[in-house]
Amino acid sequence: AQKITQTQPGMFVQEKEAVTLDCTYDTSDPSYGLFWYKQPSSGEMIFLIYQGSYDQQNATEGRYSLNFQKARKSANLVISASQLGDSAMYFCAMRPIQGAQKLVFGQGTRLTINP
Amino acid sequence: KAGVTQTPRYLIKTRGQQVTLSCSPISGHRSVSWYQQTPGQGLQFLFEYFSETQRNKGNFPGRFSGRQFSNSRSEMNVSTLELGDSALYLCASGAATDQETQYFGPGTRLLVL
Numbered sequence: 001a002q003k004i005t006q007t008q009p010g011m012f013v014q015e016k017e018a019v020t021l022d023c024t025y026d027t028s029d030p031s032y033g034l035f036w037y038k039q040p041s042s043g044e045m046i047f048l049i050y051q052g053s054y055d056q057q058n059a060t061e062g063r064y065s066l067n068f069q070k071a072r073k074s075a076n077l078v079i080s081a082s083q084l085g086d087s088a089m090y091f092c093a094m095r096p097i098q099g100a101q102k103l104v105f106g107q108g109t110r111l112t113i114n115p
Numbered sequence: 116k117a118g119v120t121q122t123p124r125y126l127i128k129t130r131g132q133q134v135t136l137s138c139s140p141i142s143g144h145r146s147v148s149w150y151q152q153t154p155g156q157g158l159q160f161l162f163e164y165f166s167e168t169q170r171n172k173g174n175f176p177g178r179f180s181g182r183q184f185s186n187s188r189s190e191m192n193v194s195t196l197e198l199g200d201s202a203l204y205l206c207a208s209g210a211a212t213d214q215e216t217q218y219f220g221p222g223t224r225l226l227v228l
Contacts, residue, residue, distance in 0.1 A: 033216075035217075037219070042221070043203050043205075043221060043222045043224065044222060046219075047217070091158065093158075101146050101163055101170075101171075101217055102148065103148070103158075103160065103217065105157060106157075107157050
């Protein structure tokens, strides 16, 4: 079974600061993918970044980077130079690399960016 | 390329009724997954369809069912609605390769009275 844990229910950050959202996971699958999604109040889940368990380098997508520490089973999301529009719920998720595309989600972190 | 579309966006039903939600995936994507999101349970996987076949199913009662058509469009049906079925239902579209990510639609907000 797979499990995702996000220990920060809410975070408050000043605009332009960097922020790290924590995510730890547990799985018995030999290879897996880790995802981060952003969910604004409108409800749509917006894909941010993906990291494969076999990837040697941490994934980056613009202002988003994923700090992947396989031995510690952590996949933290780092947002650099935060903006007001970054205020939203953020979900960490995972699924096996092979097989059905079933995502397991964490409980999410509500990020609020203050001006 | 158009994104994932879901219809309707909002729905109000009463207990005991049934409802059908629709999802059109990104062009070329053959996998469609459905998720239920509630404040209490968070995001939970309902089922996934790939090439018209259910490939995986979550832990939901038989009142929840789905299907996929030859054009990859998918529908999910909930019969005998209960108050607890009030939720945001999200559909996700994926390509054929396992390494691809899944892209979500805007969701359907269902309220059961």
